[in-house]
Amino acid sequence: MKRPLVMMHMSTVEQLRCAGVVAAVTISRSAFPNRLEHDLVLDRFKSLWKKGALAAHDHDMSDNNNNNASSSMLTDDSEHDGMMMGAEQLKQDVDDLLTHALKPMQTKKGGTIIVKAFVIGRTRAYFRAGALEFLEAERLRGLGRWAVAIQRIVRGFVARTAFLLKRNAAIRAIAHMRQFITRRRYLKLRRACIVGQCWIRVKRAIRLVWAMRRAKSVTDIQTRWRMYTARAAFFKCRDAASVIQALARGSMQRPKFRAALTEKKEEAKLENKLLTLQRKLEEAEKKRVAAEKKAEEAKKRPPPPPPAPVPPPREASPRPATPVGETADQARSAPPSAVAAGAAAAAVASVAVVASAEAPPVTPTTPHQLATFPQSPLTPMQLTVQQQHLMDESGKMLEYLRKEVFKLRTQNTQLRTDFDLLKENNQRLMDANASAGASFAALNQHAKQLNKQNQRLQAEVQSYKEQFQKVNLAQVEIKEELKMKQATYIAEVQSRLQYQKTLARIVDTVQDRCRDTRLVEDVLAMSDECESEYLGETRQHGGIGAPGGAFDPQSGDDSVLSRFKNFFG
Known part of the structure; x- marks a missing residue:
């Protein structure tokens, strides 16, 4: 939405980017990544x-300055020419x-x-x-040479001072030696008398x-006693700190250990239940194999005589059969304790089936038995197939339960890790929200100030504008006066x-050739003294230099260019 004084950055x-400005800036920065102003x-x-090179350059520059200065005196707009001349120079x-400095980095093209x-x-200069x-x-290398x-000068001064000290010490030693010989x-x-004095001195020395x-x-x-007391106090404080740290760490780790111990006990119980069920399944498998052997032996034997009447068995509540697919679905959706209970129930049912298969067949004798007895009894071969099927289903269910338990443990660990991370992020966000609120309040107060x-600055600007008009009038008069005095300056x-x-040439020649x-x-020292005397005279007479008639030695170096700039600046 377009609004006044609001810029859409995107x-x-x-x-x-469409106008090519970004590409041009990128290319220019890639070719010349650094830039500095001339001064x-x-x-x-x-x-x-x-x-x-510096002396030759100063000589050429002084000649150019003299020519430019003499030519600027003949023109009307000498001040503007002087400024342009200074910029070009x-x-x-x-x-x-x-x-001169980047000559080693020059390359030849073509x-x-x-x-x-x-x-x-x-x-500016672009590099x-x-x-x-x-x-x-x-x-840095040039500064190192300076x-x-x-x-070198300081070491010479130090060596000369040391030599003078040694010479004076030698003179004093010789004087003392001569004094000793005379004495x-x-x-x-x-x-x-000397023997007596020696004896007294020996006693005093002893x-x-x-x-x-x-x-x-x-x-x-x-020293030993203080060291012992301090060492004893240190060991006492260290032992106390160790006890406090142990108690603190124990209080921090004890709840975690209890929770881990409880979880470990539950896992051990589940493992024991699974092992018990597996052992029962193995026993049922052995009984099934034994029943098959007995059935085969019974087939080989002659048929036995008809059995005696058997009393009616107790009524058992019929249990609806659960399909294998539904059992697997219930096991997937149930918690680990329910899964373990279901596995135990399945194992008990399989054991009951095996036990019923091992029992001898019952012949119905009463009307109630005739009503409840199945019309088509199962043969031993059918019982064996059904038992094998139940055993396979039980084994698959146990394997599936093991995988589900492992998967649930992994998910539990991952959820705990995610919970800790979310808790830490929540705390960090709360801290950031609090700091942002404080910053907003501070910024609001700062905006009011x-x-x-x-408003105060606007009033001052208005007053400064009025003063500026007055200053402009005075500046015109000062410029006229400056043009009159410029020739003398x-x-x-x-x-x-x-x-x-x-x-400067004299000093450089002396430094280069004098040993x-x-x-x-x-x-x-004489050069510095002459410079200081000249600066003192210029300050007294309000001569050439910094604004106010004072010359600032820190505004530039001792070169000709810096003095020329100070005059026109």
Whole structure:
């Protein structure tokens, strides 16, 4: 549903994808995955320039700056030209720096075309895959070289200090030795006094040694006693913690063990019942086989005389026959206890059938027996087939019951696992719901505060607009005054840049060619002193530098480009 100030993200993404914007961005990111602004590249990787290349570049840049400055003085819109000149010069500096730093990563296409590992844009530099990582590695390596140089100077200072200390110590030792020799010559005349003094000192040393040994023994005894008490307390706390942990773990595991024990007992009962039924079936099978043998032997013998009258048997309630298919269906739908009870009933019925097959045939004599006695009695062969069928059905039922019990156990375990997982998910969702409610309340309060702050900011913006109009009028006047003073400032900047360039060349030449570290340190100190004096003068006179007339040494390095940028910035 379309509403004002609401963007449908899916439709927007689809429109961008259909227009090819997403593909273009993907391709551009795959070709140039990294990008940095020009001033950030120059500030971060300027240390990759070597000394010779940096000096030559500073010389060329100063000449270009002088020419551009003199040409900008002849134009009307000098401020705009100066800004454009600074941007182009910054772009050229970044190009030169990256060309020099990424020269090992250049490749040739077609044998003649050189493909650089970067591309310079209007405000940013775009790097191919691996170029920025190579620059970072080279930067760290360059910082390591500077660190080695600093360490060399510091180690020289430390070694010189140590040498001076040793020399002074040697001088003092020689002085003491001379003093000792002179004193020994004098003490030869006072040998008796020296013997007495030696004896007194020996006594004092003996007392001191005994006192120190006694203090050491006392300290050892105290240490051992404190260690013993702390060790005893530790063992006591550890034993108590072990007892508490054992009780806690027992209280936690005891209900689980009881439940498992109860389940195990039920399983054992079911197993015992199944074993009992199986044993009864085996006995019934043996009796059936014996009955078949007896029937075969009876066929071979001559027919016996007619039996005597038999009293009528007790009436038995007729039991309806259950089909085998219905029995299997009931076993599938019944629980394990009902299945076990059904198996027991089936086994008892099969045993009763076998027992009835083993009993001798009964001849009806009374009217009641004639009414209840079956009209077509079963022969031994039919009884044997029926018993075999019942035995097979009972065996199949027992095997099916075993499979069902195993399946129910597996389902029970799976259901317990699912229940625990659902319980944990429910608790996690409840916690997330509570945290979401708290977050919503906090966001609502924050939105109210932002609304109040927005109203206050709107009032401030209105007042700032009025002040801005006044500032614009003052700015026009300041620009006119700045145009009048710009010529004087440019001349001063040129002289200062020339002086600084010469001083930097002198310092670099001294560092490269001079082997005396003290002379190098003195030259660097003099250079820093001149720089500080110049900065002090500019602060006193409100000269060239940062806004407000103060020069900020942290706003850029000591190169010509940074000073030129500070002047126009």
